[in-house]
Amino acid sequence: MAAKKLNIKDKYRLLTRDLDWEYSYADRKEAFPYEDFEGIKITDWSKWEDPFRLTMDAYWKYQAEKEKKLYAIFDAFAQNNAHLNVSDPRYINAIKIFLTGVSPLEYQAYQGFAHTGRQFGGVGARVACQMQSLDELRHVQTQIHAMSHFNKFFDGFQEYSHMHDRVWYLSVPKSFFNDARTAGPFEFMIAIGFSFEYVLTNLLFVPFMSGAAHNGDMATVTFGFSAQSDEARHMTLGLEVIKFLLEQHEDNVEIVQKWIDKWFWRGSRLLTIVAMMMDYMLPNKVMSWKEAWEVYFEEAGGALFKDLARYGIRMPKYSDIIEKEKEHISHQAWWTFYTHGHAAGFHTWIPTDEELDWLSEKYPETFDKYYRPRWELAKEMEAKGERFYTKGLPQLCTTCQIPMLFTEMDDPTQTSYRDTVYNGDRYHFCSDGCKDIFEDEPEKFVQSWLPVHQIFQGNCGGPDVGDILSDFYHMNVGVDNMDMKGSPDELRWKQWKGVA
């Protein structure tokens, strides 16, 4: 008979590694069919070091405690009408992007980790992935709950899930995760578990969450804190995965390097939207995107890659380009949304004079030279009563699906064009990084669902842009979109605050 109370070590063994069994009549290869096709060689799963010694029962207990505290704060936030405490109603638009663009990725992460949590041959890795899968499901749920309060008072939140699957700019985050989830389980882990969780989510969760705090949004901050301990586990898992693969077989090094190159490039493209949120959408500033990038990517990521050098891993390809782009991408992205403000599910605006000066100070090399003139032009047009909304539809990059807004780093006012011909068709890219990814797996990326082309093909209703926005995207046209100035959001805010 077993002892009544197991010691931690035995309990851990019984509730993780001992959940596996030997296959007596079935072929193990058939049970784990996804393990070989990527070319990764695993010689011994038992060498897997469990990144966190957590059993399911402890997991539930621990998460339930956190949940209790979190929901108490959400309740207090709602009861106190705490949406009135945010710095400025413009801030809420960053949260609209978060709910439509980021929260559905948590759901995709849940799906992805559930898949790896089934498909890895090693039980330790399976259990760790299953826990992360549950964390990610918790993240999407708690984010929806945190932001549901804003949905009662502001426009643009109501159709976040529908929008994620259809809206032009949301195809960027959606296709990023679709790419990872349709890869094999090992690439998924390097893409999301390592590249994204270990290096890039810090940029979303740390500086952006302090931005939420600085702007009086205690609901989002509390969610951020509650997710933080989960994120710490996710980072540990990401690091364990990469070390495990690199130690298992030397042939894995080249494959892993290729995935690092791909996913750091894709990740830095995806974070363009976070760059814009930090530099343009937080009325109370915390730090510039450039500063955040230097701390969380260049310093923290640099140290990590130094550590991985002993396995033969080098810095991600195009790190030199990425380093230069930190001076540009937030400005290029906000200009894109400002000029497409009629087709966005949130409000856009010209930065205030103080904000323009802050940008000049934070970006002394680039802002006044390249970007301030755009805002001067926008102001001039607005003053004439001709607020600038661009006409027509933009060319998109086939890989990252972002409009071709990036420029040559040695000639920053020139659009960066790249293309390749595959099976008689021409494909376009914003960068060498995106082009390499396509050329490595063209049969995957010929399937890119590019929103502009889908509109041209008649697959999104229309052809009137207004009809596409309302009928296909479910935007409340004239309410959710257009400039912040004169928006129903702004009018309500003024009424609540008693200003004319």
Added chain:
Amino acid sequence: MAVKAITPDYKGEVLDKVENFGGNQVVYVGWDHHLMFCAPFAYPLPPEMTFEALRTQVMPETFSLHPEFEQIDWDNVSWMLDGNPFTPQADVALKDQGIGHKSVLRFSTPDLNGYQGAGV
């Protein structure tokens, strides 16, 4: 290998093949060093359309918001087609002068440097 897939000889469906555009082809047009428009424009156009029609009927709809557009001296504009120098023929159909599905046309205006001379 054109993709790493668990299915042998996996082939993806080409979503943007020209047949899917209802008789049109997609043509992209960008104005070098003019970033008032954040990205080149994409237009669905009949392949039989002449270059003249593209330049005088299609392009102005999107480009004419730029304060310099009116000042362009079209005789002094240089063009690139899919990365190579190109001399357009006004009365010839797009498809008969190499402007195909998903071709990129770029034009540059050496005397016009954008709003405030800043490439905007």
